Amino acid sequence: MELKPCVNIRQEWDIVGARQLGREKAKELGFGTVDQARIATAISELARNIYLYAGIGKVYFEMVDHLGKKGLKIVAVDEGPGIRDLSQVMQDGYSTSGGLGAGLPGVKRLMDTFEINSEWGEGTEISAVKWVR
């Protein structure tokens, strides 16, 4: 199996590391500047959520292929407290940390697909794909 590029999120600086690696991968895949910025921003939001709410976790990247279309999949996983109410965190402006509450709904808008699985007390896994146009 191909080893997936992965960034462990343990400290704040890892947020920057994750988005830089993600932007590099996006560039390699042939994404334009605007999509590179969208991808890097989405990674930043996901990595910060891990850092803020779970403490530790990881973000990994996967090159995906569907019917000849190439894409980049971002997966953010943690074993933190999980999300109690998924519909609440997907609302614009909802935040428990004093942030802008733009994170998850924003990521959904920046990417082409967005999937979230969270079990209260077990952790959270979010995956999102952007297709090369």
Added chain:
Amino acid sequence: MRIPILKLHNYLLISIQIDLDDQSAIQFQEDLLNKIYKSGATGVVIDLTSVDIIDSFIAKVLGDVVTMSDLMGAKVVLTGIQPAVAMTLIELGIHMQDVQTALDLEQGLIKLRQELEG
């Protein structure tokens, strides 16, 4: 990483040229407010030409520093926001409506002068 803040007459000029991590962003907020206090500057231009990503946290820190500076009596203009950054911010749902902006440093200084000198 510390971001240099330059004084030019009664203005402060900042060009952000690093990939901003949370800590540097907060440090910058503090440094800028202290510099306004010490220098008595009435106008500030923060140039973002070299910034290729602004996420919700950095947007909040920037928006806050504009409001904080305003409370102290200094007007802030953000300049040079890249097209990709502008698009990403709006898609994220961040509108920064109360923030003054200009195309580049030159336009930013013109805007400040108009605002401060009437």
